[in-house]
Amino acid sequence: MSGDYQPLPEHKFSFGLWTVGNRGRDPFGDAVRPTLSPCESAALLAEVGAWGVNFHDNDLVPIDATLQERSKIVQDFRQALKQYGIVVPMATVNLFFDPVFRDGAFTANDSDVRGYALEKTKRAMDLGAEFGAKIFVLWGGREGTETDACRRPEEAIKRFRHAVDALCEYNVTQKYDYKFALEAKPNEPRAHLYFPTTASYLALIPSLSHPEMVGVNPEVAHEHMAGLNMHHAVAQAWEAGKLFHIDLNDQAPGKYDQDLRFGSENPKAMFFLVKFLEERGYEGPRHFDAHAYRTEDCQGVKDFARGCMRTYLILKEKANIWNADPEIQALLEEIGERRGANEYFGTTSASADRKSDRATLAKRRLPYERLDQFTMEVLFGVR
């Protein structure tokens, strides 16, 4: 098995048009790579072995396109997808690039901007539906603030809820059958976003008109930016039945949004994440929301995309090795990792208040260093 990490459709590896099409522009530098048309991106994804492609409305159809231009683009892209055997599992909307959204979209102070954002999103839903997308991601990149003098934060929450409720209504009316996946981020491009973590959205969802229709889209980089544990965030979403989509990449804590190649910064954390997704039965897309270094040319973009998928498959194999390792399994048995919540009450609990009983409990061995070292050695391929 080792050495053969070829992506297959069953792995459900997807990329956004904006990921392989990323031109390397950054706050201090110009674009370094040429524009890739949607059809060229589809070809590239087919070449590297991806299964699906996602897009923001304006990744595919320019914001000022006429209806005729839109039709032509849709037709061409559909043709390309068919030709290359690529599916569209997810669609989303760009509510952050145009200056109109500089103060937010659904949470902007200007009700006309909010109205426009809603209309634009509905049209993005129309577009995604034409390609069979069943997941609709909402990332509120501008839904935040630099100074809290400008808006009462609970008002922003209400406005956002109002928008999602309206979109759910539209989903029902149009019979699109979308699941919405809300994507959190702590900051950048705003100083503070109103829904900074996956949990912020998990907390919002029960208060929506259609909670069953809405889940989350956790992103590695976005949780890591705040120093949080992606694996834990995903677990909370999963346990709540709300893991509708996932954005895979990598990121160092406490920095600008890096969107690094999957597994290239925190391979250990990504190992636990892949292990989780594979073992719990997550059936959605494995979406890589990352981009190549700005030093790369177009060939390098392929290296980058192949690397994301390859590392995922390597880590999947590592998870199997970990699970099959008898010493690791013996340690898990010893530490009681497999004993569940239902066996809540232990027999000695009543008397543990006595010093000697606490001391006895405190002496039970928890060989986590050993377990973690074994895990590292599985990762290093030396077990």
Add this chain to the structure above:
Amino acid sequence: MSGDYQPLPEHKFSFGLWTVGNRGRDPFGDAVRPTLSPCESAALLAEVGAWGVNFHDNDLVPIDATLQERSKIVQDFRQALKQYGIVVPMATVNLFFDPVFRDGAFTANDSDVRGYALEKTKRAMDLGAEFGAKIFVLWGGREGTETDACRRPEEAIKRFRHAVDALCEYNVTQKYDYKFALEAKPNEPRAHLYFPTTASYLALIPSLSHPEMVGVNPEVAHEHMAGLNMHHAVAQAWEAGKLFHIDLNDQAPGKYDQDLRFGSENPKAMFFLVKFLEERGYEGPRHFDAHAYRTEDCQGVKDFARGCMRTYLILKEKANIWNADPEIQALLEEIGERRGANEYFGTTSASADRKSDRATLAKRRLPYERLDQFTMEVLFGVR
């Protein structure tokens, strides 16, 4: 009003026994201040003008105290509280100091530890109830991990839920009428805690057996450690009807838990927080969960405690000045800050998809720099 920032009972300023009693021990240094008995702490709090005192079970009653010792301590402390006119608004439980909890309390792998943690918490509820506490805080300082090899994170969530459900049952059975307030923290003393942010608990609560009984206790330092915005976290809790308690202090992002004197690190962020609490009608305690610098002696502890309350009252006054400032109010009017979610749809939304219409919307003035500079000048006392 300027110059008179005297704490009064109506301000509901409270401190934990562990805050004024903090001895200055840290990971690299020994205690520098003598032990303060609970009664001495009550006297100190009365002297500086505080209204309430909170405690972990073992702040008041040592973990190995006999029933007789417990009775004596309770009696003495009740007497002291009466003498000094101090109330007990909140109680909590120490599930982190003793070695028995080194792998967690409610989420420990060892079911005996989980059982003991539950029993210990019930007894802490008994103790708090004897003093009339109506809020019970749960901070899961050990509910986390250094290596994710040791436990499936969704299992930890289930165990924690199970525990809170059991405590709610006990609350009902005993007719204690507590509200539980869950307190999040991203890390320290563990590498990753399972409920890292206030939103993590807001997301959990709807899945509990008694969601109405459970809310949150956001802490400034804990949100700031992860670079998050405390004001926003509090707003989300408030909007959800779940702001049951609050921990006030200060903290620089990306560092160890500092628990600095309130408002001494991020006065601007604390201004917005105080403004929020005062304007929205939060009626709970203003609890200072902070401690004096390790360089201080006992006199310095009083300086510290007075400073917390004084800064709160200064910021409260600043909020009034801000609200009364006609230029600030005119700016708020101009930017539409007071127009609510109900006026969601703007009249031009339908046509904004045209380039010229977007451009028109994008030209509407948002003088946030001006508004923020005015805010700073209110803070500086030069407006």
Add this chain to the structure above:
Amino acid sequence: MSGDYQPLPEHKFSFGLWTVGNRGRDPFGDAVRPTLSPCESAALLAEVGAWGVNFHDNDLVPIDATLQERSKIVQDFRQALKQYGIVVPMATVNLFFDPVFRDGAFTANDSDVRGYALEKTKRAMDLGAEFGAKIFVLWGGREGTETDACRRPEEAIKRFRHAVDALCEYNVTQKYDYKFALEAKPNEPRAHLYFPTTASYLALIPSLSHPEMVGVNPEVAHEHMAGLNMHHAVAQAWEAGKLFHIDLNDQAPGKYDQDLRFGSENPKAMFFLVKFLEERGYEGPRHFDAHAYRTEDCQGVKDFARGCMRTYLILKEKANIWNADPEIQALLEEIGERRGANEYFGTTSASADRKSDRATLAKRRLPYERLDQFTMEVLFGVR
């Protein structure tokens, strides 16, 4: 004095062309403000009361300008500066925007890129000299890496030293009389820059061929990004005689490069910084390397620029108030803050090894909470 915070030439407030000319482009959004020509920027700076303007070569002369175009631009700008009474204290070079520098400039692996970077810098020195600039800043925005596989880091240091030595030679040859000021940054736009902090450059300078010609340009945001203390970094540079320039703005730790309006995020830290600059006799420019929020229009850019200078002057006044406060001065006297390094040996030192002597020393009062609270109250304007 309160209420009159008008900028005057003697304050030496300067802005870069790139700061007031910042168009609000960010990683997720398009430009929101129109291009401001250099002459328009000069007019704006004169209107708001600034003293000086700085520029990268390509802020003034486009990278592909012909010699004729360059001449015309220089002539027009010189005329504008004269008309508006604005000076050029500092010049710098853009070695980060063009794709040619995507792997670094002086540290790039490609020796042709290194050669070009050197030539470009020499021409930028020529340009600055034509405007009388006496400080030349070098910010190596691309001198870093995403993967350490690509370059041995000590090789990057050698290449950088080689470049600075060559520029110093050119400075001598051309009799420009520049002082070079090296500007550090921990990350962004690269994952890791080779000289991440001001101290990294202070450590390099003694190894240069012309150490006397080279100092540093600390920037608030760049030190704060890494959670470091700007005041301390500036003090180390000052003590080494190397504070040749300074970049003032504001920034939250652990985030993307925010370049916020001076004093708008950490007013307390900025108070100590202004106090330091004013009291130690720093005579260089007070350069604001910041930009207006992306929500602002052109009018807002003026609000932003005025706010930077106004806050500086407010904090300067606060420093005077702090120094004139008898209670504060009494505390400083008590804690021995004014006793210097020369009085190194205390009289009891010989015997302090005895427990009782240590205990005596440890009991000496250090009322820092009180001192800090007084400082906050000076900042709040309530003392």
Add this chain to the structure above:
Amino acid sequence: MSGDYQPLPEHKFSFGLWTVGNRGRDPFGDAVRPTLSPCESAALLAEVGAWGVNFHDNDLVPIDATLQERSKIVQDFRQALKQYGIVVPMATVNLFFDPVFRDGAFTANDSDVRGYALEKTKRAMDLGAEFGAKIFVLWGGREGTETDACRRPEEAIKRFRHAVDALCEYNVTQKYDYKFALEAKPNEPRAHLYFPTTASYLALIPSLSHPEMVGVNPEVAHEHMAGLNMHHAVAQAWEAGKLFHIDLNDQAPGKYDQDLRFGSENPKAMFFLVKFLEERGYEGPRHFDAHAYRTEDCQGVKDFARGCMRTYLILKEKANIWNADPEIQALLEEIGERRGANEYFGTTSASADRKSDRATLAKRRLPYERLDQFTMEVLFGVR
């Protein structure tokens, strides 16, 4: 070689008494492991295969020990070292635990404290010299501040310099032949330390009376806490001839000081570090300044110590594999990584100012994604 990662004396693996002797005390919890005497620690280190042991004065001799007690301890420990074949490469001094140092040691405002700190350090040098230590580490854990109101930072620098100069004099006088290694840390246990990074000390050293006698002791965790790159910091120290010692452990950025098992958090970053040390010819100790999880018992401490050394040897082997990989070497050749600073000027530099020439340069391939993916696959053991 694979599969055999046994530590040998030639690897120069050392541990501090405080590392294997760490009792698991933290800010929120009590000690969980029994006290290990110095002799027991030596036995443990011999058992796991370490080469050396380091100590703070008070790790070995309690601060209040009599001369007789000291003699007995020294004699016993010397005997144990001989018995177990353990050497003492480095000694250091504890200037942070005792309350007397709560405001700093060499930088304290109280000159008596400064004097005592100096005396205590001299005696620690005496002690280390008795065991043949040739490296003396100075970590100024309390040399910092919570409020900058208390001390002028440049005064702290002067005081620190004064102290190091005095210690160098003592070193000469006593003919101890020590090399001093200064160890930086950004924060914890103080809010800000005066020498926050390795570079801060590299910048100080040239201004000392005996610069040749003083170098640095970079620590992984301390650079990582601030999000900095340890590999780069070590390279700067090495290039300056100042890498006198190194502290190996692991740490997530933006958190409390974790001191994790070597390589267990950032294996990729640690790979580059080990590669650097092994290839450049660093001949000093490989000192693991880390400790076992608080969940461990004494057996777990051994697992932890073995894991540190084992991971180092695994990464050393990976470095050899990386260097022997023909595809990796071909990529390095292609990107010109091996072309040095001496070939500074490229031939096309003169004309690169033309757009077409820049474009040509910008098109040269830099396949860093590919190179980095190969690196990850070497780490994963699948190449």
